[in-house]
Amino acid sequence: MASPLRVLLVEDFEDDALLILRELSRGGYEPSHRRVDTAAAMRLVLDAEPWDVVISDYSMPQFTGIAALELLASRGLDIPFIIVSGAIGEETAVAAMKAGAHDYVMKSSLGRLVPAVRRELRDAEIRRARRRSESALHEAHRRLQALSSRMMQIQETERRTIAHELHDEIGQALTAVKINLQTLLLRAGTGPGAGPVRESIAIVEQALEQVRGLSLDLRPxxxxxxxxxxxxxxxxxxxxxxxxxxxxxxxxxxxxxxxxxxxxxxxxxxxxxxxxxxxxxxxxxxxxxxxxxxxxxxxxxxxxxxxxxxxxxxxxxxxxxxxxxxxxxxxxxxxxxxxxxxxxxxxxxxxxxxxxxxxxxxxxxxxxxxxxxx
Missing domain, CATH: 3.30.565.10 (Histidine kinase-like ATPase, C-terminal domain)
Structure with a gap:
């Protein structure tokens, strides 16, 4: 069964366009196409619908393959771009590929066209899959950063809350205990009960110091x-x-x-x-x-x-x-x-x-x- 293929042909000769479409059909594709030979027409069809491949002549009276390539790049579209020309030297073809063309095929060797299209479609899908993976990885990283940031915010909020409770609740309770013990010490005077009270006051003072230190360490x-x-x-x-x-x-x-x-x-x-x-x-x-x-x-x-x-x-x-x-x-x-x-x-x-x-x-x-x- 033939595979559907949306082909944008940048070609000024109808006969050459038909030869390209016939070669694609012989290679197992069912091409649907639009043919353009000016920059304005190419802009219109690029905006109107999606394309699987762009096949372009190199030199035309009102347009060139390089100009078509630049127009495609200006749209930010990653579509295989293959130059098919009957009058292009090897140096010119290499320069076109350096400019961004994916391949070139001589009109006298159209048998190379289908393998080139098949390869470039496969490579384009690999690039799309890579971009999807990179986008998913970037989104996962963004979410992980957001989660980490939220966790640190929660941690700092908890530190602040615990520090406040240590200082205001436990600290005040220990201070009240210390005051009561000091009152008992005054009543005990120099009697036998004074020693244990003094020891208790020292323990409470040590606990107060530890609570203050812990509170400050949590959130100064x-x-x-x-x-x-x-x-x-x-x-x-x-x-x-x-x-x-x-x-x-x-x-x-x-x-x-x-x-x-x-x-x-x-x-x-x-x-x-x-x-x-x-x-x-x-x-x-x-x-x-x-x-x-x-x-x-x-x-x-x-x-x-x-x-x-x-x-x-x-x-x-x-x-x-x-x-x-x-x-x-x-x-x-x-x-x-x-x-x-x-x-x-x-x-x-x-x-x-x-x-x-x-x-x-x-x-x-x-x-x-x-x-x-x-």
């Missing part, structure tokens, strides 16, 4: 109330006091407030990088910088620790075995940014994150560096 209020530079300075000061690490923080003048997603992502990337330093680097000093550089907001975390094999770490991250590095990359990717790290054993580590300035769409532009030091 400085990040919501004062912005990224202030939250970073508070966090680094806290880690320096707790670990004895010498910390240097450099912050350039930034817009008043960055978008919340950028502030959160940058803070979490910095937090993860500093946590890695404290856990693994064996460093004595740490430098953190936040600044505008070119078209990016740049965050740098550098230490003088023992370093590591950066290539091996990248392989582990790619394989899903290094969740910290993966987390930093995912957070940066969700705001259109990047994270890179470099390290040499014995020579410290540098983590660098960048966010395009175009993503910084805060409504105001007042300096925030001064507030960061308050």
């Amino acid at each position: 209020p400085q990040l919501d109330d004062l912005g990224l530079p202030a939250a970073m300075r508070w966090y680094l000061d806290r880690q320096s006091r707790a670990s004895g690490l010498e910390v240097q923080f450099e912050c350039a003048v930034l817009p008043d407030r960055l978008p919340p997603d950028i502030e959160t992502a940058c803070f979490r990337i910095m937090q993860e990088a500093v946590t890695n330093v404290l856990r693994h680097a064996g460093a004595t000093s740490l430098r953190v910088a936040l600044r505008l550089r070119g078209a990016e907001l740049e965050l740098v975390v550098e230490d003088n620790g023992k370093g590591f094999d950066a290539a091996a770490a990248q392989r582990r991250a790619t394989a899903g075995a290094s969740l910290g590095l993966i987390g930093m990359q995912e957070r940066a990717g969700l705001i259109g940014g990047r994270v890179e790290w470099s390290s040499t054993p014995g020579r410290g580590t540098r983590v660098e994150a960048g966010v395009p300035v175009s993503r910084m769409t805060g409504e105001t532009a007042q300096p925030a560096a001064a507030r960061a030091g308050e």
Whole structure:
């Protein structure tokens, strides 16, 4: 059974067009066709209906095969384009194929036409299938990014809620217990019951400190109330006091407030990088910088620790075995940014994150560096 084939013929001679159609019919096709020989006519038929293949003469009085090829390309259509000509040299044919033609057949060798059409139709279907796969992959990636972004938003909301409940509910309850114990201590005076009460007060104070620390670790209020530079300075000061690490923080003048997603992502990337330093680097000093550089907001975390094999770490991250590095990359990717790290054993580590300035769409532009030091 003959296969239907929609053929757009760019040909000025009716007899040559009939020869082409006859050859296609002999090759097992049932061609339906339109014949054009001007650019205007070709535009009309391209807009009017779909085509499986374009077969074009190379040179015509009012049109050329190259002009027809350019017109097809301008429409963004991926349709096999085959030149059939009786007066075309090999160099000209090769130039036409470099310009985008899929094949050329001499009119004196029309026996090559059907195999060429069959091959190009198959290749066109492969290209369409590839585009469909790429489109589906792109859509799946977009949905995965949207899901990841939503999950991180939910995580930050939960962190904020739990931190609030720890501070306001459990913290206040422990404070009330402490006040009651202090009242009991006053009543006990120096009697035998005073010792256990003092021990209970010490336990409650320790629990209060742990609750405050956990609340701050979950979601520091400085990040919501004062912005990224202030939250970073508070966090680094806290880690320096707790670990004895010498910390240097450099912050350039930034817009008043960055978008919340950028502030959160940058803070979490910095937090993860500093946590890695404290856990693994064996460093004595740490430098953190936040600044505008070119078209990016740049965050740098550098230490003088023992370093590591950066290539091996990248392989582990790619394989899903290094969740910290993966987390930093995912957070940066969700705001259109990047994270890179470099390290040499014995020579410290540098983590660098960048966010395009175009993503910084805060409504105001007042300096925030001064507030960061308050």
